[in-house]
Amino acid sequence: MRTDAPTQAAILAGSAVLLVAVAGASVSVGAHAVPPAEIWRAFADFAGTDDHLIVRDVRVPRTILGICVGAALGASGTLIQTLTRNPLAEPGVLGVTAGAGFAITLGGVLGLAGSQPAQLLLAALGSALAALVVYAVGRTSPLRLVLAGVALSSVLAGLSLGLRLMLPDVFDTFRFWSVGSLAGREQVSLTLPLAAIAVALVAALLVTRPLNAMVLGEQVAHALGGHTVRTRVGVLVIVTLLAGAATAVAGPIAFVGLMVPHLARRLSAGSIPWLMAHTVVLGPVMLLVSDIASRVLLPTGEVPVAIVTAFLGGPVLIWVVRRYGAVSL
């Protein structure tokens, strides 16, 4: 792949077409299949039939949610992988999303997570704390970082299972934050979290230029006039915001932020800004495909999408470990 702008723009346009197709499938497929023609009519010629209501009130909001969460998870994975130069880094694997989910659960049990701003704040706090703990424990090697993240995730999973059994009534409302899923979020107002994700995504695209210099090494970046400390802190804030907001609306979803950057890296030929652009388009594709699979895998009902991403992402983790091992990016 070449890095010149026309080639990269063509690839990006191709990915965007793919995203539109997948989004169309996501609106159409489900417990009640809606033919494409009806989807068009639901907007152009709304008649209030069941098909139209399903499309407008359930499928389209869910698809938009999937696009935003997928872009947020992919972008945060790219940022962490680039900043730490760790091919295995990802907010889900590192326990950052589990931290956000558990913070909301705990806040809910204590009666603090009633409003959406409170949930967002708790998610951001939780993901920042989890990131700090995991980094402090595992900073010496890429593989150790993964181990620390997995250990933290399993502690939090055990604790939230315990809470669920202890307080079944209170916890039922917040059970959602222990396994990530896009289902049943259509009725919740998504304006605030999606706006937060949109702002953070713009910031993520802007931060790629200084990051591009950092890839050459701290000293070189400094000599080129970059503010390394400022970039580092900025990236961490953006990652926390992206992973926190995505978890606040969809619960902890692992492996999307791991798979997508590795895929996008093969297309972007070493340019960090293009890598970020591809990630933002391919992240939603990956999450929507997983979400469609989560609707058709069971004869009745749905699998939480986090289970599908784990199934798809596990092999990718194995591939990355075999390819890179303990080597830095």
Next chain:
Amino acid sequence: MNTIVLRVGRYSVLVERRTVLVSLALAGAGLALALVGLCHGASWATPSEVLSALAGRGDSVVVIRDWRLPRVAAALVFGASLGLAGAIFQNLTRNALGSPDVIGLDAGAYTGALFAITVLSGTAAQLAIGSVIGGLLTALLIYVLSLKSGLSGLRLIVIGIAVNAILTAVNSWIELRAELDVAIAATGWSAGSLNGIDWDEVYLPFLIIGGLMLVLVTLSHAMHQAALGDELAVTSGVSLNRLRLLIVLVGVGCTATVTAIAGPIVFIALAAPQIGRRLAGAAGVTLVPAALTGAALLMAADLVAQLLLAPMALPVGVVTTAIGGCYLIWLLFREVKRP
């Protein structure tokens, strides 16, 4: 003298004095916890009542011997079995993190057991065989995937973690797909639980675990030589490949048998060998302290699980996950601080 020679007829063993003392203390702790476990229940029985009931006297013979004793015995035997499995795999990978629960053997055994329940009729024998096959296939998969980098090192562990993630996803999918009654039974079980175990369920696993332990006793000398290093082991007449194959089979058998009955109880296999090794002050991971620590740990965790939310009983796996995960983080943290 720091060592003692034990002789039985023609056979003799050389053991460290500290190992013997620590093992006796651990066995004592396990039995004391077991006594508490027998006393605790819907109504508290005094230790003297328990002892007379065990001897077959008193009013509470049925409660103690038929209801509480199987659970307590299962906690001790399964804990020992998990501790042994952990010690075997930590020896093999020469890594404190290379225990069967971290690298996905528990999850694989559980997949096999779920398959036996949902597709076959789910008899005790099918469960046991299914989970052993599941565990062995998982071990084989991880071995093949990490061939390039060898058996030791963190790479194998992270590959195991990935396999664990895939299998856990598959397991949740099977549970969600299954008929409702199977799914409800399996969900209490998926966290690992000793609730509602009775004698009929544990005869076969106890026999299998006993058999595996006997095999391990006959292998222990060769394992000791193997721990000295590959060259020394081969020079002193150990057939390394045959030995490794055998102990992998025993280790998977130990994990899978427990999983077939109680579901995946994680982190006992990770923590017991390390704690046992520190207590015994041994150079490597030793089997007897690991097994005894495992028994005491699982017994204690099961008591905590019963007491924490009494009268409701938590699955013991929830307790071991929460405590064991913290232990794993601490283990990593200490390694980071080491220069």
